[in-house]
Amino acid sequence: MKKWMRQLFLTLSLALTVLFGYGLFSAYMDVTSPPRAEILVKSEERPATPGDTYIALGDSLTRGVGSSNGEGFVPLIGNVLKENHTVERFQNLGVRGARIEDLLAQLEQKEVKRSLKNAKIITITIGGNNLFNSGEILKKYSEETALGILETxxxxxxxxxxHIRESNPNAVILYMGLYNPFKQSPNGDSFDSIIQKWNESARTLGLKYSVQVVDTFNLVTDAKRDLSSDVFHPNDSTYQQIADSMSLVIEKSIIQ
Incomplete structure (x- = not known):
């Protein structure tokens, strides 16, 4: 091989190696520290649209990250509700990477306030990004630190x-409990305990504010089987199970 060809080959190999490494790093950061979309952009005030609605609030789980079509459980629930004439439309207000403080800020937006006020059904997924702390909690895991996050x-x-209940005293409100995406990690059992404490606290709050807490903890027991390729978000099968669980709670709540 001529010298210039050898040098070209080495240069291309190095470039590909760098690109591959960057790709892996980007994928890791996208999971452990997902981009937090802009949620405070002011939206134009529009006339209220008549008819019952289903509003989905929350983070990347509400957005559907991990599903093959990028939509997740929201349209699975929404389309069934429309077919059953329970609602006339549904709206996904989920924000990828959102934390609780982001959702609280979003709830102050005029358009969001009006959407919530007119909603018949509201679902919420939030808290995972707070508890997992953008992946930092895995780097130097401490149960004491995790419990501190929970307490805060x-x-x-x-x-x-x-806030959501005061915005709408009559809506059926559901909160999706957290699952453990780190079961296979060395601290998986400890994380199980932390997440169960979180979910138990959520259930206590749910009783206080008439929010139904949907248990998804047991839907994720095997990361390879139950999660998407990022080993963090649900795959299509798990999103379907989440939708089925939520739909069952909605159906029972509406009948009551």
Whole structure:
């Protein structure tokens, strides 16, 4: 091989290696520290649209990250509700990477306030990004640190439930409990305990503010089987199970 061809080959190999490494790093950061979309952009005030609606609030789980079509459980629930004439439309207000403080800020937007006020059904997924702390909690895991996050953030979760319930006293409101995406990690059992404490606190708040807490903890027991390729968000099958669980709670609540 001529010298210039050898040098070209080495240069291209190095470039590909760098690009591959960057790709892996980007994928890791996208999971552990997902981009937080802009949620405070002012929207134009529009006339209210008549008819019952289903509003979905929350983070990347509400957005549907991990599903093959990028839509997740919201349209699975929404389309069934429309077919059953329970609602006339549904709206996904989920924000990828959102934390509780982001959702609280979003709830102050005029358009969001009006959407909530007119909603018949509201679902919420929030808290995972707070508890997992953008992946930092895995780097130097401490159960004491995790419990500290829980102690700090549960009052904020209560603010969220209170705000949404006050915005709409009559809506059926559902909160999706957290699952453990880190079961296979060395600290998986400890994380199980932390997440169960979070979910138990959420259930207590749910009783106070008439928010139904949907248990998804047991839907994720095997990361390879139950999660998408990022080993963090649900795959299509798990999103379907989440939708089925939520739909069952909605159906029972509406009948009551």
């Amino acid at each position: 953030q549960i009052p904020n979760l209560e603010k969220t439930f209170k």
